[in-house]
Amino acid sequence: MTGWLEHLMIVPVALPLIVGAIMVALDEQRYRLKAAMGILSILVMLGTSITLAVQAHAGGAVSLGVYPLGNWPTAFGIVLMLDRLSALLLILSSVLGLAALLYALPRWQRMGAHFHALLQFQLMGLNGAFLTGDLFNLFVFFEVLLAASYGMALHGSGVARVKAGLHYISVNLAASLLFLIGVSMIYGVAGTLNMADLAARIPNMPAENRPLLEAGAAILGIAFLAKAAMWPLGFWLTPTYAAASPPSAAIFSMMSKVGVYAVMRLVLLLFGAESGASAGFGGTWLMVGGIATILFGAVTVLATQDLPRLAGASVFISSGTLLAAVGAGQVSVTGGALFYLTSSALAIGAFFLLIELIERGREVGADVLAVTLEAFGDGDEEEEEDEEIGAPIPATMAVLGACFLCCAILLAGLPPLSGFIAKFAMLSGILNPHGLGEGPALVAPSGWGLLIALILSGFATIVAMARAGIRNLWAIADRTVPRVGAVEIAPVLMLLFICIGMTVAAGPTMRYMQAAAVSLHTPQEYVRQVMEDGP
Amino acid sequence: MELALALAIGILGGSGVWLLMRPRTFQLIIGLSLLSYSVNLFIFSMGRFPIGSPPILEPGGAGDPANYADPLPQSLVLTAIVIGFATTALFLVVMMAARGLTGGDHVDGRPPR
Numbered sequence: 001m002t003g004w005l006e007h008l009m010i011v012p013v014a015l016p017l018i019v020g021a022i023m024v025a026l027d028e029q030r031y032r033l034k035a036a037m038g039i040l041s042i043l044v045m046l047g048t049s050i051t052l053a054v055q056a057h058a059g060g061a062v063s064l065g066v067y068p069l070g071n072w073p074t075a076f077g078i079v080l081m082l083d084r085l086s087a088l089l090l091i092l093s094s095v096l097g098l099a100a101l102l103y104a105l106p107r108w109q110r111m112g113a114h115f116h117a118l119l120q121f122q123l124m125g126l127n128g129a130f131l132t133g134d135l136f137n138l139f140v141f142f143e144v145l146l147a148a149s150y151g152m153a154l155h156g157s158g159v160a161r162v163k164a165g166l167h168y169i170s171v172n173l174a175a176s177l178l179f180l181i182g183v184s185m186i187y188g189v190a191g192t193l194n195m196a197d198l199a200a201r202i203p204n205m206p207a208e209n210r211p212l213l214e215a216g217a218a219i220l221g222i223a224f225l226a227k228a229a230m231w232p233l234g235f236w237l238t239p240t241y242a243a244a245s246p247p248s249a250a251i252f253s254m255m256s257k258v259g260v261y262a263v264m265r266l267v268l269l270l271f272g273a274e275s276g277a278s279a280g281f282g283g284t285w286l287m288v289g290g291i292a293t294i295l296f297g298a299v300t301v302l303a304t305q306d307l308p309r310l311a312g313a314s315v316f317i318s319s320g321t322l323l324a325a326v327g328a329g330q331v332s333v334t335g336g337a338l339f340y341l342t343s344s345a346l347a348i349g350a351f352f353l354l355i356e357l358i359e360r361g362r363e364v365g366a367d368v369l370a371v372t373l374e375a376f377g378d379g380d381e382e383e384e385e386d387e388e389i390g391a392p393i394p395a396t397m398a399v400l401g402a403c404f405l406c407c408a409i410l411l412a413g414l415p416p417l418s419g420f421i422a423k424f425a426m427l428s429g430i431l432n433p434h435g436l437g438e439g440p441a442l443v444a445p446s447g448w449g450l451l452i453a454l455i456l457s458g459f460a461t462i463v464a465m466a467r468a469g470i471r472n473l474w475a476i477a478d479r480t481v482p483r484v485g486a487v488e489i490a491p492v493l494m495l496l497f498i499c500i501g502m503t504v505a506a507g508p509t510m511r512y513m514q515a516a517a518v519s520l521h522t523p524q525e526y527v528r529q530v531m532e533d534g535p
Numbered sequence: 536m537e538l539a540l541a542l543a544i545g546i547l548g549g550s551g552v553w554l555l556m557r558p559r560t561f562q563l564i565i566g567l568s569l570l571s572y573s574v575n576l577f578i579f580s581m582g583r584f585p586i587g588s589p590p591i592l593e594p595g596g597a598g599d600p601a602n603y604a605d606p607l608p609q610s611l612v613l614t615a616i617v618i619g620f621a622t623t624a625l626f627l628v629v630m631m632a633a634r635g636l637t638g639g640d641h642v643d644g645r646p647p648r
Contacts, residue, residue, distance in 0.1 A: 180615055
């Protein structure tokens, strides 16, 4: 990378910070200006992320951008690092941010204070966590995104949100303390917090220091797994996500992926095949915990009655699948898992947005909305609703039904959409550990366990989604057709069309994911590039 | 000195964990504060314990690194304190909101019957 392109990596962190800070200073009445600023900022972020992804993909096997802030040598200074995986997640967070913002335009942006600023800070935290190259800045960016998410979770206020938010905040504060303990233990043993430097030091670490290092890594892992909602650390998730306003919930579908990202990055970097005596540390735990999470998610999906909780429960299945796939520690499985991560984050985001539109025709949803309207003194705008949602779309029920069907197929992993391709890629990786048609097909027992859990969870999702679809779209005789604005359905359609696009262009997409997985599984190359690319 | 610090971390941490398990929001926030104190001390102790050596270089050259304390854990603690302070304040606001909305200080809104 040369010239100004070199500085492109700081944009996804600096831009939302600046835009968000300006928004805080603006008056709450100027929401139209704020919305315009927000859309512009996210579009620039999206463009930057796509450029970065193209750059990362154009390079060699491990294509890495290193951005030393302050130009200190990489081992001592703060660095941002970009590879295919970070670039992919940057794109994903901008897309979901854009969807949440567009969806909030007609109504939700005025249901509470500082929606746009919080969204920008949330994106800053997400982008920073994907780009940072050392553990302590990972902590800082986690705190930024969590602090913003506390505000987002409470957006719209109301008893249910405040109650769920109280639990959510206390669990996450406790998890952050574990994060600090883990980070400081690792520092105490290894003397560095730079991820690449750590990966370089771990193979040569004396045996007497290893237990302390592994204990530190395990405590750190618990903090990440609490955020990724692994069973039994994820009971906070369903109530919080179900109570959150739809735009917040849509961006939260990305947030649980941050925990998965951190686990994926650190396990493969620090405890990969070359890390000496610590190789494969935590893999079994991730596999077992992941499978337990999938099964727990499957049971929860079947047990839930209302749609928001159903969406929350499908986050469990998604997280569990990803964690177990990381635990499998095979390149091909990781590649499939990255495809699955993208597809499921988009599908869950779309589903959270869709739910409110479907429930709008029912009285339950209307109640909640009325309460929040009253709390913020917007009650007298009731008669302007037509204007508020913009032009209503024709054939509302048909569009909503089609979107619901797409979400169901994506979440359950049925053909023909991208969820199926992702699951197929993972299962094929598990069944052919040495590559398709090569070597003996010796499948580990944990592989069979994951295979069974994946198929069972898909079946449970189909049953639950079919039941929910019948109940919410067909069975209500006296339902009023909800009025849905074009601006509100547009983000849902956008997310689903991206999934369809991933299905059509499955070949190039999967090549990108596999290349990302290969670079994750070759940590020594990563370390070499970070250490040499610095000043 | 080591014993005193270890005891301080242990007692603060233990009390914090116990308070976290209590059902009232006030106990919860005090528990979180105590825990964060113990974590801050813990981070500090991970930089080893050179007594009476500053983390600032003396004028006229760095000299022997053994004469200096490790500055990194100190800056980590500083960051952790600032972030902990902010999130505790934020939590306090949510607590007050919950108190106002539910009329009670139970973490679930009202005690289970």
